[in-house]
Amino acid sequence: MTRHAIIGCGRVAANHVDGFGRVDGWQVTTACDRTDDVHAFARAHGIPRATQDVGEVLADAAVTSVSVAVDHATHATIVEAALGAGKHVLVEKPFGLDPARARQLAGLAAAQGLTLSVVSQHRYDPVVLAVRDWLARGLLGEVVCVTASLQAHREPEYYTGSYWRGTLRGEGGSALVNQGYHCLDTVRWLVGDLTVRSASWRTVALGDVIETEDTISALLATTGGAPVTLSVTVASPTQWCTRIEVVGTAGSVAFDIDHPGRLLRWEGPPALDAEATAESRRSLDADPPGPAYYGVSHRRQIADFCDAVATGRSMLFTPTESLGTLETITALYAHAGGAR
Template identity: 30%
Template structure:
């Protein structure tokens, strides 16, 4: 088993599992570190793995996770499709290799819990990519909650109103399916902001939600729109709205009001840009920035979105490496990531039943995704 004490004086050996679009962010992030070296990539498509390895100057290209782990890794970065995360993580844990996994941690709660247990039993760290926590704006709001500037949060709002063309779904047979993605806008886009909302507001006690498909029904079987009303264990309340049926995109806004009466909000517009504090209402004074700067193109390609997030991917990767070298937990643990998954699965369950979901009664093993969708 790899332990932090064994990796304090040499470069860490990194393997990337999955060579799809998001792998670029992981490749760039690890390449930016002076104390890590990418020794191999893995993809079920050998040609894609070989092309990635050649383009990035990586020694090995393989087709199985076991081959990748056999290269003597310290960390495996998981960039495979959502439903395959568990298999990769369990193999890594069995090999004593630390794991940095793309969001969502999994598509089912029971699967996520198996991943957590396997890593805990093996004594390896499990981190999950929620790079927007590393925005300076998000850090500022979290600090204002912690230092009492905002006070204990009592009201929250999360609005994720994004644009996707039909080609976004139709060019990938797995995208927009329950089996391939595990969900729609909630699982693939809004999960980032659900994570931020619960990071600001705290643990959830109860949730009532609805999902629907308004625009992309010809191309997807999952939801393109969702809403929820959330009550937290603290007694705080929040609303959530999310959609990929918006044209033009309105981006993302998250607002928090504390018990002091002070409020702060951040906006990500256009999608992929750094979140910025656009409202700071503290001590009776209000400062604002335009949520929608004039002349900004609202609809941004997926390639551009991912590219603009690379600095924050890098910050989270650096934090994960620091946790291995110096002990302690990474900024976003597998347990943290499971909270966001639990929230969005509860929206699906509530929409299916028409009833609120109490988190102390949420089934440990969720229904099949097809049943949830129905």
């Protein structure tokens, strides 16, 4: 039995319990949170041990790996300590708040032969993998342009009830680094590195409760020069709606990374048409444990993580690719004008 611990038992932690609970030979044996809510969390999820002390978890030689699901500002400190203690690490997005520190952590994991992975569950969504495959095989031709957007709704209580959300220090931004992360990360996964051309942010609806942006729009470019437009807001009345559209010289596709992720439209050569028709008829995933828009692909990334730990192989994507997303986010905030 391989023993896993979850550090940070808030909103997303149930998705980690669910994912590790589905992998043969693995068990979540320890829940850790600095608050005493950890005891109720462990009881609710049938986790044998609960502790408020990260040091205790990391000193436990029986624990092979840890999930780090705490506020953004604390990611790097706990990841570093966990790697230092010889644990394999699955850390929630983003890869900390400082690209230089994230680069060091990626180097530390590699030097120690430990698996380190930053959660990007939507990179595993079937619709995303299908579009990535079509791009790699040239079914869309050369990328002409990409548009990506998220409109979401956040009540003030989402921020006022949290010790870190909406604060520059704890979250490092807001709409982009938190909710918009997956849209940007998915686009990078499909078309590669991005350069920021311009960005603009504002705080329309939540200025009384957040220090950061509730809305940001930007123009970026792929290394091949294709323009990419990105718009993210948490000030919409719509609860959650993503759209990503890739236009190529031979074909175009539009899809979402909501739950369940869907191919929305396509146009292109017969080979694309045949595969897109099949993809659009794929049976859709069952319900996830957390909020629906988290999707179910934590399960897929966790299965990949466990297999990588067991076999020593690489995962679908490397920490360096997650670092790339953090670098793009950092550049977007710099272009948008630093702190609001």
